[in-house]
Structures are given as structure tokens and as C-alpha cells.
Amino acid sequence: MTATLPAAGRSPVRRLAGLLHRRPRLRLSLLLTAPLLWLAVLYLGSLAILFISAFWTTNSFTSEVVKVWSTDNFHELFTTPVFRQVILRSVGVALAVTVLCAVIAFPVAFYTARVARPRWRPWLVVAILTPLWASYLVKVYAWRLILSEGGLADWMLKPLGLDGPGFGLPATVMTLTYLWLPYMILPIHTALEQLPAGLMDASADLGARPGRTFRSVVLPMVLPSVAAGSVFTFSLSLGDYITVQIVGGKTQLIGNLVYSNIELNLPMAAALGTVPVVVIVLYLLAMRRTGALSSL
Amino acid sequence: MQLSRPARIALRIAAGMGFAVIYVPLALVLVNSFNPDRSASWPPPGWTAHWWSVAWENAGARNALWVSVKAGLGATAIALVLGTLIAFAVARHRFFGRDALSFVVVLPIALPGIVTGIALNSAFGTVLEPLGVGLGLFTVIVGHATFCIVVVFNNVVARLRRTSGTYEEAAMDLGADSFRAFVDVTFPLVRSALFAGALLAFALSFDEIVVTTFTAGPGIETLPIWIFNNMTRPQQAPVVNVVAAVLVLLSVIPIYIAQRLSADTATESRI
Numbered sequence: 001m002t003a004t005l006p007a008a009g010r011s012p013v014r015r016l017a018g019l020l021h022r023r024p025r026l027r028l029s030l031l032l033t034a035p036l037l038w039l040a041v042l043y044l045g046s047l048a049i050l051f052i053s054a055f056w057t058t059n060s061f062t063s064e065v066v067k068v069w070s071t072d073n074f075h076e077l078f079t080t081p082v083f084r085q086v087i088l089r090s091v092g093v094a095l096a097v098t099v100l101c102a103v104i105a106f107p108v109a110f111y112t113a114r115v116a117r118p119r120w121r122p123w124l125v126v127a128i129l130t131p132l133w134a135s136y137l138v139k140v141y142a143w144r145l146i147l148s149e150g151g152l153a154d155w156m157l158k159p160l161g162l163d164g165p166g167f168g169l170p171a172t173v174m175t176l177t178y179l180w181l182p183y184m185i186l187p188i189h190t191a192l193e194q195l196p197a198g199l200m201d202a203s204a205d206l207g208a209r210p211g212r213t214f215r216s217v218v219l220p221m222v223l224p225s226v227a228a229g230s231v232f233t234f235s236l237s238l239g240d241y242i243t244v245q246i247v248g249g250k251t252q253l254i255g256n257l258v259y260s261n262i263e264l265n266l267p268m269a270a271a272l273g274t275v276p277v278v279v280i281v282l283y284l285l286a287m288r289r290t291g292a293l294s295s296l
Numbered sequence: 297m298q299l300s301r302p303a304r305i306a307l308r309i310a311a312g313m314g315f316a317v318i319y320v321p322l323a324l325v326l327v328n329s330f331n332p333d334r335s336a337s338w339p340p341p342g343w344t345a346h347w348w349s350v351a352w353e354n355a356g357a358r359n360a361l362w363v364s365v366k367a368g369l370g371a372t373a374i375a376l377v378l379g380t381l382i383a384f385a386v387a388r389h390r391f392f393g394r395d396a397l398s399f400v401v402v403l404p405i406a407l408p409g410i411v412t413g414i415a416l417n418s419a420f421g422t423v424l425e426p427l428g429v430g431l432g433l434f435t436v437i438v439g440h441a442t443f444c445i446v447v448v449f450n451n452v453v454a455r456l457r458r459t460s461g462t463y464e465e466a467a468m469d470l471g472a473d474s475f476r477a478f479v480d481v482t483f484p485l486v487r488s489a490l491f492a493g494a495l496l497a498f499a500l501s502f503d504e505i506v507v508t509t510f511t512a513g514p515g516i517e518t519l520p521i522w523i524f525n526n527m528t529r530p531q532q533a534p535v536v537n538v539v540a541a542v543l544v545l546l547s548v549i550p551i552y553i554a555q556r557l558s559a560d561t562a563t564e565s566r567i
Contacts, residue, residue, distance in 0.1 A: 239408020
């Protein structure tokens with residue numbers, strides 16, 4: 001580095017740096033060109049074409065897509081009993097998973113955030129996070145092992161004279177609950193941990209029993225976090241079709257219908273695919289009212 | 297809130313059961329990889345390490361692991377570049393559509409994988425096929441990168457918001473040009489955020505199955521796809537068991553690194 005500063009000032013690199021520094025718009029366009037090409041053109045473009053193709057139809061003889069605007073697919077979607085049934089079932093599964101996750105997550109989070117010794121709490125958080133790093137497919141596979149004939153579930157229930165649930169709708173709900181449980185525990189844990197102890201003492205001083213304090217003080221303050229967790233449990237469950245294929249037996253959810261229509265009737269698959277997207281957006285809008293999204 | 301003793305005990309038991317539910321399935325996968333039998337009936341009739349050596353020699357699983365690593369590295373590299381660019385634009389500039397951009401970044405991971413999958417699949421079909429480019433590893437990497445951008449973006453933008461631009465300004469006052477300030481000041485500040493983002497992006501890509509199904513060409517099998525295709529074949533069950541167990545064991549690595557990283561960031565934020 002023997003070059004003196006004025007000499008370095010004339011080097012092309014330094015001049016380019018100066019140019020970029022003086023022109024923030026140029027800097028910004030250099031920053032954004034590649035990402036926008038990727039996300040806006042490639043990704044949003046593909047999505048737009050997909051949703052436009054939901055308004056096309058398929059020639060039932062040749063399986064070729066007919067590019068004529070029509071709302072036939074959506075009409076079929078809402079009038080065919082099978083489709084309606086599957087859509088309702090999928091939303092039901094997503095809601096059931098969300099409720100189950102919340103019910104299981106609450107005591108666990110309450111323990112990790114307020115009952116366990118403070119020294120242990122960081123490790124308990126790690127213990128909640130750990131399964132998120134384990135492969136999705138392996139976790140579903142684990143439940144396939146548990147629920148298979150003569151598997152762990154059958155073995156555990158045998159002394160009670162019962163059989164395991166086997167593969168089917170209950171197995172799907174259980175497995176999805178297992179998969180997304182950490183997404184519910186974590187926000188509740190964080191909310192409970194940040195709850196000032198003084199609030200609860202004040203409630204007790206004013207004569208509330210623990211049950212009342214829980215209902216009137218703790219629950220209202222934690223509810224936005226439950227809503228935030230539910231965004232994950234609900235939307236992840238609604239879009240899932242792999243778990244159903246593995247542990248669902250013959251059960252069909254909306255994702256399976258999309259999948260089975262791709263080869264022969266892409267416009268119908270696209271129309272079906274809009275259903276979870278619309279439901280998820282509606283759910284997000286509903287949750288935004290609770291203030292859940294700001295705590296995400 | 298002063299909890300009564302029975303309430304504390306009840307919570308302790310409930311939490312214990314919760315953690316048991318979380319960990320028993322993972323433990324079962326590990327135990328089952330030593331199961332000599334091809335069925336998953338419990339309890340296993342004995343112990344054997346035989347399937348581990350069989351799995352080690354399984355060409356399909358090895359090949360799939362290699363494809364997964366390549367796809368993960370490719371997607372992570374692209375996501376690092378694009379995610380960092382967006383993070384700098386969003387954190388250090390004001391422009392029309394900034395909020396919309398932060399929303400579009402999240403979209404690929406917020407929408408169901410199957411929607412992203414078929415959208416990319418039909419786009420590749422219409423755009424790439426006339427050019428003579430079919431689906432393959434390349435299209436898998438493009439698909440994965442699309443939903444990996446968000447994790448890099450989130451990490452880097454959070455770091456940039458916490459560290460104001462004054463450090464760079466100080467460097468420039470001392471005579472550094474923009475590039476020098478970036479290399480000596482900005483980059484060291486965001487390095488661990490980049491690393492955390494890369495780790496998450498790789499893990500996300502390594503684990504993905506739905507988008508992969510629709511973007512992989514014939515003969516391209518990532519590890520999740522391989523497991524999915526072989527899961528229902530009784531003949532392959534023992535090898536699938538071992539691969540699943542290996543994946544459970546491997547998940548310890550990112551947890552360890554993440555712990556180390558958060559310890560790092562803690563010391564760093566004290567500066």
C-alpha cells in the first residue's frame with residue numbers, strides 16, 4: 001500500500017465507488033434488479049399464469065388445455081359434493097390441528113416459561129426447537145411406524161383392550177399436530193416469559209384466585225401469541241398432502257385433489273389450488289385483527 | 297401468580313408428557329434402525345447393525361444424499377446473494393413498493409408448497425422446454441432458492457436494522473470508499489447473520505419435498521424424495537429405517553451450530 005490517497009482517488013474502483021455513493025437511485029437499482037427478476041418475474045409471473053389458467057378448461061377427450069375464459073372450474077368446485085366435502089374436511093383438519101396444538105402447547109409452555117427453574121429454561125427452549133431441525137418426512141415416517149399394525153400404538157393400547165387408531169383421518173390429525181406443535185409452543189412460551197410477575201401479584205392482591213387470574217389476566221395477554229402460532233399450524237396443515245398420503249389411509253384432503261388433477265386437468269388443479277390460498281389469506285386477515293401478526 | 301403445589305405438580309407432569317410425545321417418535325426411529333425384522337411391530341424381535349452396513353452400500357440412498365447436498369448448496373448460494381441484496385435495499389433505502397417487496401419475499405414459504413410447485417412446474421414447462429432445457433437438478437435449485445430467500449433476508453435485515461449506517465459513515469469519513477467500507481465494516485457486522493441465514497436455507501432445502509416433486513426432472517432424486525418413494529416398499533424398509541435414523545442424528549449438527557451462533561451474536565451485540 002504505497003499509493004498515496006490522491007492517486008487512489010483516480011483509480012477506476014474508487015471512481016465507481018464514488019459514483020455509487022453519489023447516486024443512491026443507481027445503487028438501489030443495482031441492488032434490486034436481480035431479486036426483482038427472480039421474485040417478481042419468475043415467481044409472481046408463474047403464480048399469475050397458474051391462477052389465470054384456473055379460468056381455462058380442459059378438453060375431456062384430448063386432455064388439452066383450452067385457453068378460453070370460463071368460470072366452469074369454480075362452478076364445479078362449489079357444486080360437486082366430493083369437492084365441497086373435501087374442502088370442508090381440510091378446513092376441519094386444519095382447525096382441529098390448531099386447537100389440539102394450542103391445548104397441548106399451553107401447559108408445556110407454562111411449565112417452560114414460569115414453573116421450571118430459570119437455569120433450565122434456555123435448555124428447555126432448545127428442547128422445543130430441536131425437533132424442528134429433524135426432517136419433516138422422518139417425523140411423518142416415525143408416526144407411520146407408531147401407527148402401523150402391531151406397532152407401538154397397538155402395543156401400548158393392548159393392555160387396555162384397545163387397538164391403535166391405524167391409518168386414517170385421526171392418524172392424519174395426530175401426525176400434523178405433532179409436526180407443527182413447536183410452532184405453537186414457542187410463541188406461547190415467549191409471551192408467558194415476558195408477562196410481568198407484578199401483574200399476577202396485583203391480581204392476587206385484589207382477591208383473585210389463581211383460576212381467575214389465569215382467565216382474566218394471563219389468557220388475554222397470551223392470546224395474540226396463540227393466534228400467531230395458529231397462523232403456522234393452520235396454514236401448514238391446510239396445504240399438506242404428503243402426511244395424508246403416508247398415514248391417512250384413503251383420506252383425501254384438498255392437497256391430494258390438487259395433486260391428482262395435475263396430470264389430466266391442470267386448470268382444475270389450479271382452481272383447486274386457489275382454495276387453500278384464499279382460505280389462508282382470510283385466516284391471516286382474521287388473525288390480524290387480534291394483533292397476532294405484529295408479534296410474529 | 298402463586299401456583300398451588302398440586303397445580304405445579306400437574307403442570308410438571310403435563311410438560312413431561314408433552315416432551316415425551318415430542319421425543320418418543322424420534323427415539324423410535326433410532327431404535328427401529330436396529331430392528332432385524334422388516335415390519336415395524338413393537339417390540340422389535342432383536343438387535344442388529346446389519347442394516348446399517350446394507351444402507352451404507354445402497355447406491356440409491358447415497359446418490360440421493362449427494363443430489364440433496366448439491367441442491368441445498370446451490371439454493372443456499374442463490375438465496376444468500378438475492379436475500380442479502382433485498383435486505384440492503386429494504387433496510388438502507390426508501391422506495392416505492394418496499395412493503396410489497398417484503399411481502400413477496402415471504403410469499404413462497406407462506407403459500408402451500410403444492411401451489412408454488414405447480415406454478416413453477418408449468419412455468420418451466422412453457423418457458424424452458426421450447427429452449428430445449430428440461431427439468432433437472434437446475435430447476436430444483438431454482439425452486440428451492442425461491443423459498444430460501446426469505447430466511448436469508450429475515451436474518452440480514454434484522455441485523456442491518458440493529459446496526460445503523462453510522463459505522464459505514466465513520467469508515468468513509470476516515471477515507472474508505474463504499475467498497476472498502478463494505479468489506480471492512482459492513483460485512484463483518486452481518487457475517488454471522490449471513491451464516492445463520494445460510495444454515496436455515498440449507499436445512500430448508502435439504503428437507504423440502506413438495507416443490508421438489510414438481511421441479512425435479514426424471515432421474516433426479518433428492519433424499520426426501522428417495523425416502524418417500526421407498527417408504528411403502530417392504531423390501532426397502534430396513535434401509536429407509538437407517539436413512540431416517542441418520543437424518544435424526546444429523547439434525548444435531550445445525551442445533552449445535554445455531555447454539556454457538558446465538559452465543560456469538562450475544563457477545564457481538566454487547567459491542
